[in-house]
Amino acid sequence: MAKYVSATCIAIAISLAISSCAVFRSPAQRAQALIEEGSRLFSAGYVAEAERTWAGIPDSEKREEYTAYAQAYSAYDAAVSRAEKALSSAGPEAAMAAVSGAGAIPAAPTAVVAPDPLGAAARLDRVATTAGAALASRAASAESSADGSLIKTRTGAIADRVAAASKAVDGYIEAARLYRSAGDRAPEAGAGASRSSSKAAKAEELHKALLKESLVSFSDRMGEVFARSPADTKKLDDKALLAFNAETDSLIRHALAEFDQVVAAYPDLIDPTKAEKLRLSASSLSARFARIEGAIKATKNRGRPVMPLLIGIFNPQPGDSQRSRPGSFTGSSVSGSDWWWGIVDIPKGLAQDLVITMSDNRPVRVYAAGQGSSAGKTASDLVNPLFKVGNSWPVLNAGERLENGIFHIEVGPGLSSSYSGEAVVYKSFVVRTR
Amino acid sequence: MSDTRRRSSLIACVAVLAIAAFLVLSSCATKGPRRIVVAVQELPLRLDPVRVSRPIEENACELLFDGMVNVVANDSGSATPALGLAESIVQDQFDRSLYRITLRKAAWHDGRQLCSGDVVSSFAAYVDPANASTRREYLLGLVSSVEADGERGVLVRFREPIAEFRAWYVLTFKIVPREYRGTIMPADRSGKEGEAFAVSPVGTGPFRFASRRNSEIVLDSYPSAVRGAPASRGIVLRRIVGSKERIAALLSGKVDLIADTGPLDRPLLERAGDVMVQSYMPQAFYSLAINVRRSELSSPEAREALVRAVDRAALVPGLTDRSSGVEFCCGPFPDGLLTRVLPEYFRQGFPNRLPRAQALAAHLAETSGLAAYGRRSSDSFSEAGLAIAYPKSWGEFGARLSLGLTAELGEAHIVAHPSPLPDADYAAAIGSRSFELALVYHEGYDNLYSGISSLYRSSSPENETGISDAQLDKLLASRDGAVEVTDWIRDTLAVHDRVSVLAPYVPLFCVEKDIFYRGLSGVLIASDNPFLTSEKWVQAAAE
Numbered sequence: 010m011a012k013y014v015s016a017t018c019i020a021i022a023i024s025l026a027i028s029s030c031a032v033f034r035s036p037a038q039r040a041q042a043l044i045e046e047g048s049r050l051f052s053a054g055y056v057a058e059a060e061r062t063w064a065g066i067p068d069s070e071k072r073e074e075y076t077a078y079a080q081a082y083s084a085y086d087a088a089v090s091r092a093e094k095a096l097s098s099a100g101p102e103a104a105m106a107a108v109s110g111a112g113a114i115p116a117a118p119t120a121v122v123a124p125d126p127l128g129a130a131a132r133l134d135r136v137a138t139t140a141g142a143a144l145a146s147r148a149a150s151a152e153s154s155a156d157g158s159l160i161k162t163r164t165g166a167i168a169d170r171v172a173a174a175s176k177a178v179d180g181y182i183e184a185a186r187l188y189r190s191a192g193d194r195a196p197e198a199g200a201g202a203s204r205s206s207s208k209a210a211k212a213e214e215l216h217k218a219l220l221k222e223s224l225v226s227f228s229d230r231m232g233e234v235f236a237r238s239p240a241d242t243k244k245l246d247d248k249a250l251l252a253f254n255a256e257t258d259s260l261i262r263h264a265l266a267e268f269d270q271v272v273a274a275y276p277d278l279i280d281p282t283k284a285e286k287l288r289l290s291a292s293s294l295s296a297r298f299a300r301i302e303g304a305i306k307a308t309k310n311r312g313r314p315v316m317p318l319l320i321g322i323f324n325p326q327p328g329d330s331q332r333s334r335p336g337s338f339t340g341s342s343v344s345g346s347d348w349w350w351g352i353v354d355i356p357k358g359l360a361q362d363l364v365i366t367m368s369d370n371r372p373v374r375v376y377a378a379g380q381g382s383s384a385g386k387t388a389s390d391l392v393n394p395l396f397k398v399g400n401s402w403p404v405l406n407a408g409e410r411l412e413n414g415i416f417h418i419e420v421g422p423g424l425s426s427s428y429s430g431e432a433v434v435y436k437s438f439v440v441r442t443r
Numbered sequence: 444m445s446d447t448r449r450r451s452s453l454i455a456c457v458a459v460l461a462i463a464a465f466l467v468l469s470s471c472a473t474k475g476p477r478r479i480v481v482a483v484q485e486l487p488l489r490l491d492p493v494r495v496s497r498p499i500e501e502n503a504c505e506l507l508f509d510g511m512v513n514v515v516a517n518d519s520g521s522a523t524p525a526l527g528l529a530e531s532i533v534q535d536q537f538d539r540s541l542y543r544i545t546l547r548k549a550a551w552h553d554g555r556q557l558c559s560g561d562v563v564s565s566f567a568a569y570v571d572p573a574n575a576s577t578r579r580e581y582l583l584g585l586v587s588s589v590e591a592d593g594e595r596g597v598l599v600r601f602r603e604p605i606a607e608f609r610a611w612y613v614l615t616f617k618i619v620p621r622e623y624r625g626t627i628m629p630a631d632r633s634g635k636e637g638e639a640f641a642v643s644p645v646g647t648g649p650f651r652f653a654s655r656r657n658s659e660i661v662l663d664s665y666p667s668a669v670r671g672a673p674a675s676r677g678i679v680l681r682r683i684v685g686s687k688e689r690i691a692a693l694l695s696g697k698v699d700l701i702a703d704t705g706p707l708d709r710p711l712l713e714r715a716g717d718v719m720v721q722s723y724m725p726q727a728f729y730s731l732a733i734n735v736r737r738s739e740l741s742s743p744e745a746r747e748a749l750v751r752a753v754d755r756a757a758l759v760p761g762l763t764d765r766s767s768g769v770e771f772c773c774g775p776f777p778d779g780l781l782t783r784v785l786p787e788y789f790r791q792g793f794p795n796r797l798p799r800a801q802a803l804a805a806h807l808a809e810t811s812g813l814a815a816y817g818r819r820s821s822d823s824f825s826e827a828g829l830a831i832a833y834p835k836s837w838g839e840f841g842a843r844l845s846l847g848l849t850a851e852l853g854e855a856h857i858v859a860h861p862s863p864l865p866d867a868d869y870a871a872a873i874g875s876r877s878f879e880l881a882l883v884y885h886e887g888y889d890n891l892y893s894g895i896s897s898l899y900r901s902s903s904p905e906n907e908t909g910i911s912d913a914q915l916d917k918l919l920a921s922r923d924g925a926v927e928v929t930d931w932i933r934d935t936l937a938v939h940d941r942v943s944v945l946a947p948y949v950p951l952f953c954v955e956k957d958i959f960y961r962g963l964s965g966v967l968i969a970s971d972n973p974f975l976t977s978e979k980w981v982q983a984a985a986e
Contacts, residue, residue, distance in 0.1 A: 393787065405787035436605070
């Protein structure tokens with residue numbers, strides 16, 4: 010306060026002196042005096058007072074030059090203060106942005122003005138250095154994290170590998186950005202930005218490759234989803250079976266939507282014809298759920314379901330749209346019969362066989378729809394005994410002989426209590442008996 | 444009694460006892476197992492399963508060789524597959540097209556141990572085109588590789604996942620040794636090594652080759668056989684050409700079993716009370732071959748007239764009009780082929796494209812000029828009309844069948860007459876295609892009649908009618924290569940239709956075939972191959 014009172018007194022004295030001198034000085038002399046007086050005030054750190062002093066310069070050009078300088082410096086100082094505040098409260102990125110926003114310290118119009126009387130430039134430099142170091146540290150951390158993600162692309166399920174690659178790409182891009190933000194304030198920032206950008210580009214290539222692999226293996230993965238089995242088939246009533254069916258359907262539909270998104274986002278990743286083929290393959294899987302649902306609702310006295318419930322021709326070749334897995338079942342019985350059921354998906358006109366293979370030599374009969382369990386009085390065993398080999402029980406030309414593809418398996422008692430079995434669809438090949 | 448007399452009496456007693464002992468022992472010896480004599484019409488030329496071309500060769504190889512899987516006759520009389528040289532066959536559960544086979548510890552007839560290399564080299568031999576194996580295309584259509592997996596392990600990779608019950612049948616091809624007389628056999632068996640093997644083979648089967656003469660092949664039992672030691676001492680295949688002579692040999696005890704019999708032989712043998720008979724429907728058929736290269740028979744209309752003129756049931760009264768034991772053909776295959784081999788796929792037989800229609804037959808015969816030709820004297824034969832050639836060895840059956848055909852054709856105004864020819868002349872007429880019509884019997888097919896193509900292919904040496912049709916050639920090639928039932932059905936129906944249009948034969952019928960035997964037990968005939976249970980055959984007196 011005392012500082013301001015004495016400054017005001019000085020200013021009054023000076024004004025009186027100037028007023029008295031003005032009577033006796035030329036305008037140029039008066040201007041020079043005001044410039045010098047303002048410069049003295051400015052150099053002493055009284056920027057606002059200096060501005061006011063310089064505002065009295067009669068020469069408009071000079072007046073503008075000096076007052077503008079004072080205003081510019083004030084603004085610079087204010088920007089530095091904001092940068093300092095940003096560093097302490099909003100973090101290094103905001104601080105670095107404020108540093109950039111502050112720009113360069115204004116150039117003084119005359120040598121009599123002491124530059125940067127408030128030390129703003131040095132303060133700004135401190136902010137920039139501190140923020141740069143913090144940004145470089147964050148960049149290094151992001152880069153390291155992305156390196157970790159990249160390692161995770163090497164193993165695991167394809168969906169996880171794709172996600173890891175995507176994360177690595179994002180991490181490297183972020184690291185590069187942070188390094189660039191650090192600018193020349195961190196000695197390692199330049200090389201770090203360059204290195205991270207390069208890594209980001211490579212990770213993106215890997216990401217695309219994995220995405221492509223993911224698309225190509227799409228139908229296989231959907232096949233796996235289709236073939237999934239509930240944890241406990243023993244307590245699988247109609248309601249639970251329908252729910253499980255709907256859940257599987259939902260999983261496939263969801264995956265299909267994701268597939269479409271990837272194909273749309275990366276149109277060059279996979280040949281459109283192939284993409285459509287894969288899509289149709291998954292769509293056809295999805296379409297089968299309605300058939301399964303209809304069969305569950307319509308078929309009575311059917312026993313427990315084999316899993317997957319609907320099976321097509323067995324073919325383990327990756328990418329084969331006709332791929333299907335065995336329907337499997339396990340149970341335990343030492344007396345009486347166990348009943349199982351399933352559905353074969355055999356295109357009309359194709360000769361294919363359903364083969365039930367058991368883990369032991371217990372007897373098996375296979376019936377068409379409506380002939381299982383308690384409806385068995387007119388049941389006709391469809392197994393051809395002439396072709397029975399080992400523990401395999403074949404139903405030849407199953408597509409034509411099973412109404413709507415539905416089959417019922419009657420598993421007889423065996424020597425051991427537990428058993429397992431598989432239902433597999435094979436192509437019918439000709440056999441020569443000579 | 445003096446010492447001299449006592450000594451004389453003692454010597455006499457000892458001599459009597461010695462003679463009695465000799466007689467008893469001799470008697471026992473005659474009741475022991477001996478070789479079983481089988482009468483056949485012709486002897487196998489080659490005993491190499493890779494290169495067999497005749498039914499008798501195929502059948503005889505059953506005595507000498509095993510497959511990894513053997514087709515055996517089960518107790519109900521059906522032919523079913525059973526493990527042969529394979530101790531186990533395990534399907535790979537991941538791709539289901541790979542089968543891991545472990546071979547039994549078995550020895551060849553020459554003492555060498557069976558090994559996986561034998562199986563690998565056998566497969567190579569079957570698929571080598573130089574050997575012209577009848578199994579080549581079938582095996583190549585289904586199997587992509589056969590590899591050794593250790594000394595007794597074999598990996599058979601099929602081209603596609605295949606069910607066990609079908610894979611086992613594919614694995615029935617007979618295994619031949621990789622080494623013969625100390626040297627490695629070449630895959631191409633048409634050279635001197637292969638010929639030597641075919642004459643004096645080495646196998647693992649229940650009988651081993653002993654000797655060969657003009658009229659018989661002698662096989663000794665092989666006690667170490669994987670199917671078990673044969674009950675008999677061996678088997679002799681004895682060639683007796685004439686049907687009557689074979690029957691006489693059976694009745695006189697010179698042979699134990701007749702494998703080649705005629706359709707009308709049964710009454711002759713039923714009169715002999717101790718003759719046993721087993722019947723089966725063979726994979727064979729009778730038909731009337733039409734020489735399509737002769738101008739009067741070159742038009743499809745003329746041939747259709749012949750086909751439509753015949754009522755098959757009326758041909759041999761007492762045989763072809765029976766309610767069972769006879770099956771008609773309305774095309775190149777027996778009518779029951781589809782319903783028999785694919786009952787799950789077919790409920791009815793082939794469509795009859797050319798059913799009997801006498802008025803139409805007569806019309807076609809007139810418009811095609813066949814009737815006019817028939818009314819003229821034949822160029823080649825003394826009697827008027829078309830000559831129906833048949834071998835004299837067919838005896839009464841040939842005479843009655845040709846007469847029946849003559850009568851049936853006559854009703855459609857087509858003049859024909861029987862023309863019995865000595866067997867050699869008949870064979871020459873067929874071979875040189877110097878006949879008009881000829882009764883033919885084709886046998887030895889597999890259950891699918893796979894070999895039937897050779898009768899119709901334009902360039903086939905067995906094409907006796909002279910039919911040549913590019914479309915049919917293409918269909919036959921497709922059918923021969925078909926390994927999937929869907930394709931096989933499509934091609935078989937197409938071949939049936941095309942052959943019906945071309946009509947190079949008047950298709951006739953199949954009849955049950957009889958196997959006659961005396962004093963044997965263990966005989967069970969389940970298929971065209973009478974030797975499926977041969978290791979169990981034994982003279983009843985020796986049991």
